[in-house]
Amino acid sequence: MLPTGFDALQNGNPAYAEQISRQLLMQNPRNEGALVLLALSLDSQGRDGEAVATFERITELAPQTPEYWVNLGNSRRRLGENGKASEAYHRALGLNPQMPDALQNLGLIQFDKGLFLGARRYLLDALALQPTDPALRSQAAAACYEAGNNEQAEELLAGWLQWAGHDLHVLVDLASLHNEMGDLEAAEQALRLAERLDPGNVRVLTRRAAFLERSNRVDEARELIAQIRRDDARNAGLLEDLDIAAANIAARGNDIDEACRLHEALLTDPVIANRRLDLFFSLGRLNDKRGRHDEAMHWLQQGHERQLSQLAQAAPELLSAEGAPMRLAQNRVQPDGYAEWRWPGAPSAEESPIFVVGFPRSGTTLLETMLDAHERLTCMDERAFLNDLTKMVEADGIDYPHGLGRLDEMRCGELRASYWKSVRAQTSADPGKWLIDKNPLNMMRLPLIARLFPRAKVILCVRDPRDVVLSNYMQIFRAPGYATMCATLESTAQGYANAFDFWFAQVDMFGLDVLTFRHEHMIGDVEGHARLLCEFLGLDWSPGMVAFHEHARQRGYIRTPSYHQVVEPVNRKGVGRWQRYGRWMEPALPHLAPYLKRFGYDD
Numbered sequence: 001m002l003p004t005g006f007d008a009l010q011n012g013n014p015a016y017a018e019q020i021s022r023q024l025l026m027q028n029p030r031n032e033g034a035l036v037l038l039a040l041s042l043d044s045q046g047r048d049g050e051a052v053a054t055f056e057r058i059t060e061l062a063p064q065t066p067e068y069w070v071n072l073g074n075s076r077r078r079l080g081e082n083g084k085a086s087e088a089y090h091r092a093l094g095l096n097p098q099m100p101d102a103l104q105n106l107g108l109i110q111f112d113k114g115l116f117l118g119a120r121r122y123l124l125d126a127l128a129l130q131p132t133d134p135a136l137r138s139q140a141a142a143a144c145y146e147a148g149n150n151e152q153a154e155e156l157l158a159g160w161l162q163w164a165g166h167d168l169h170v171l172v173d174l175a176s177l178h179n180e181m182g183d184l185e186a187a188e189q190a191l192r193l194a195e196r197l198d199p200g201n202v203r204v205l206t207r208r209a210a211f212l213e214r215s216n217r218v219d220e221a222r223e224l225i226a227q228i229r230r231d232d233a234r235n236a237g238l239l240e241d242l243d244i245a246a247a248n249i250a251a252r253g254n255d256i257d258e259a260c261r262l263h264e265a266l267l268t269d270p271v272i273a274n275r276r277l278d279l280f281f282s283l284g285r286l287n288d289k290r291g292r293h294d295e296a297m298h299w300l301q302q303g304h305e306r307q308l309s310q311l312a313q314a315a316p317e318l319l320s321a322e323g324a325p326m327r328l329a330q331n332r333v334q335p336d337g338y339a340e341w342r343w344p345g346a347p348s349a350e351e352s353p354i355f356v357v358g359f360p361r362s363g364t365t366l367l368e369t370m371l372d373a374h375e376r377l378t379c380m381d382e383r384a385f386l387n388d389l390t391k392m393v394e395a396d397g398i399d400y401p402h403g404l405g406r407l408d409e410m411r412c413g414e415l416r417a418s419y420w421k422s423v424r425a426q427t428s429a430d431p432g433k434w435l436i437d438k439n440p441l442n443m444m445r446l447p448l449i450a451r452l453f454p455r456a457k458v459i460l461c462v463r464d465p466r467d468v469v470l471s472n473y474m475q476i477f478r479a480p481g482y483a484t485m486c487a488t489l490e491s492t493a494q495g496y497a498n499a500f501d502f503w504f505a506q507v508d509m510f511g512l513d514v515l516t517f518r519h520e521h522m523i524g525d526v527e528g529h530a531r532l533l534c535e536f537l538g539l540d541w542s543p544g545m546v547a548f549h550e551h552a553r554q555r556g557y558i559r560t561p562s563y564h565q566v567v568e569p570v571n572r573k574g575v576g577r578w579q580r581y582g583r584w585m586e587p588a589l590p591h592l593a594p595y596l597k598r599f600g601y602d603d
Contacts, residue, residue, distance in 0.1 A: 005037045014044035032062060036071075043075060051075045059091075066095040070102050082109045100129040104136055107143065110314070114274040114306070116146035117314035117480070127156075134163050134170045142177050148479035151384065153181065154426070160186070168197045172207050179211050182381045185428075187211055202232045203241075210245040218252045225249055240272055244279070251282060256290045274310075277303050281476045288474070293580050300474060304487050311480055328444040329502035333401050338509055340405040343454050345413060349513065352453040354537065356438035357446075358461030359496050361471035363519035367461055368438040370530060374542040379436040380427035386437075386445040388422065389415050389452070401447035416452055434537075443503050450510035457537055458512050460503075463519035464601045465592045466578035466585060469493045489581075493588035500595055518599075520575055 005020035018041040024034035039054035055072035062068055073088035086109055089102040107122030123140035130136055141156035157177070164170050175190035191211060194204045205228050212221035225246050233242040243266055250259035263283040267273045273280075280303030287296035354371070358364050372379040392415060393400050398407070407415070429435055440461070442449065449456060469492045477483045485495040507514060515536045522529040530545035578585055596602040 002033050002037065005034075005041075009037065009041055009044065014041040017041040018045070030061060032058065035061070036068075039071065039075075043071075043078075048075055048078045052079060052081075059088075064095060066092040066099055066102075069095070070099060070105075073102065073105060077105060077109070082112070085109065098129055100126045100133075100136075103129070104139070108139065111139070111143055111146070112271055112275055114277060114310045115314040116143055116148075116478075117311070119143040120147045120149070120152075132163070134165055134167055135173075137163065138170050138173050138177065142173070145177060145181055146478060148477075148483075150181065151388075153177075157181075157186075161189075164190070164193075166197060168194050168201065168203070171197070172203050175211065176207050179214050184215060202228060202236050203238055206233060206238050206241045206245060210241070210248070213245065213249050213252065218249065221245070221249050222253070240266070240269070244272075244276065247279070248282070251286055256286055260286050260290070274306070277307055277310075278476050280306065281474060285474055288577070288580075291580075297581065297584055303476060304473075307476070307483055308487050311484065329498040331401055331447075332502065332505055333404065333447045333509070335509060337402055337405055341451065342405075342409075344409045346452075346454050347416065349455045349457050350434065352456035353435045353437040355442055355449055355453075355456055355458045356436060356440075356461065357443035357458065358440050358463075359443070359465075359468055359472075359499055360440045361468050361475070362440065362461040362463040363517075363522070364438050364440045364461045366519075367459065367517055367522075368436055370545050371436050371533065373544040373547070374534070374539060375544070376434055376539055376542075377436055377537075378430040378433035379438060380423065380429040382439045383422070383427065383437075384439070385419050385422050386439070386442050386448055389419060390445065390448060392418065393448070404447055404451045407451060412452055419452070441499075443499060446503065446506050446510065446512075450506075450512055454510075454512070456512065458514045459533075459536075460514055460516050461519060462516055462599055464575070464578070465493075465496055465595050465599070466589070466601070467574060467576065469496055469588055469592065470578045470581060470585065471574065488587075489585055490587040490591070493591035497591045497595065523575065 001020050001024060005017045005024075008014070008020065009017040017037055021034045021038035021041060024031050025038065028034070035054060035058045039051050039058060042048075042051040042054060052072065052075045055068065055075055058068045059065075059072055069088045069092035073085040073092065076082075076085035076088060086106060089099075089106050092099050092102040103122050103126035107119045107126060110116070110119035110122060120140070120143040123136065123143050127133070127136050127140045137156055141153045144150075144153040144156060157174070160174055164174055171190045171194040175187045175194065178184075178187035178190060188211070191204060191208055194201070198204065205224060209221050209225045209228070212218070212224060225242070228242060230239065230242065233239045243262060247259060247262035247266060250262055253259070260283060263279050263286065266276070266279055267283070280299050284296045284298075284300035284303065287293070287299060354377070356364050356368055356371070368379050371377050390400055393404070393407070396411070398404070423429055423435065424431065443460070449458065469489060472486050472492050473489050475486070477486060484491075486492045515533075517529070517533075527546050531541060533539075533545070534541050593602070
């Protein structure tokens, strides 16, 4: 009878399978196979509580069978008992460490808790055991991205068109991840493939609405979100996604009170609050917009505290290893070491990138967009190519940056070639134009820029340090080290001071061609500063640089927190914002005092 019962279960008749199992158990209550059939049939009928009780009975009878513990964990997960589910999965792994289902589910539980570093570990271990599983690969890539490891996420996503297959759920999740990571073309392609599989599918529509908002097509997003029925989203388990999309779209409009209401409603769900810390930061910025500064700081502090708590749970070593603001600031080239440098075969300024640097939130994205509006220039979204080159230097056994003088002409040429290869392979930058490499914290890679591109044009963006620190505090950052640094206004200010201590200790020695670009001055005279840029770069005047926000709209996707700001005309909304938070800023001001004076913001 037992084979008949399993056949019934496999053929979609769990009620009959249950009937057979109960008949067998009346004859022998300890019949292991009959208990398994009963548990699986109950599970198939959505009777999770009964299934859990039966799986517990099975693990009591056969505690050395890891598959039974996995089944128990799965049932407990469906009941929302993630703590007990984790215990079951760990029991399974104790019996057999190579259980991909257990590892995957532990990773997903960690992901739901917002413990992305732990999720990444489990999901990568599971993927190593099942490398051809498209859903698992997508989940592992998402965990890598959320944990701040974009490079690893991109590696996992390589060739996604070949391995994603025709799984609608995988395609939709890939579209969302590509969208977050800045590959607009891939996100659109994945959504189109999903739409072909099931036109009008509520999952696809919901993700498309989020995609349109992130691509600065807000009116289209708002129109689409209005067409999605809440009951349809609820039945598909997508109500959270729908509400988050609606909240983000509302935040782009004029009804800030409604946007705040939607955000607060979402954060009443502890699962969402753990996994979507960005909502705390968004709610903080929304309250700043409506002038409720106490509430803004409340939500921002909540977001930072939760993020630090999650980092402490998932990887406590990061808090001590990377907690010191701007650790790279301690690695400086000394004058005697610099005296040994030689630059045979170094490229000209026109053969080098234009490096746009500055402390994050200093206006680098706005400047990059202005430059990109010039017909001779091309930009790429922020990339860590210089960081990749640093790793290559260290892999050569060279102590960075102190040993950069040991790089001979051939190795310098190879490193430059690797940089340009990455640009061609990983970006859509026009190879016929002069490249803008905008990555604010490349200011901390100044020694490498000076070694490989000593004639490059460098533009340093400067903004009132108090506004910069506050703006950083108002953002959520995925990189654990930077997130730790921005946990308080004071620690952010310390990081700012460390970064500029490093910059000014190095830049004069290297003698690079640097233009200091003042954010507030540019706001008061856009055309004058656009002309200043053309003069610095030796380019003819381009009128399109004045209306760069229109160019940004055509560009669509911008992969920074400023994506919704640079598509608007220049305004002074962010100038002097720090004054509204004077009492919170007090601990930060002593760290910033030297640079307030140096940059002329102390009057």
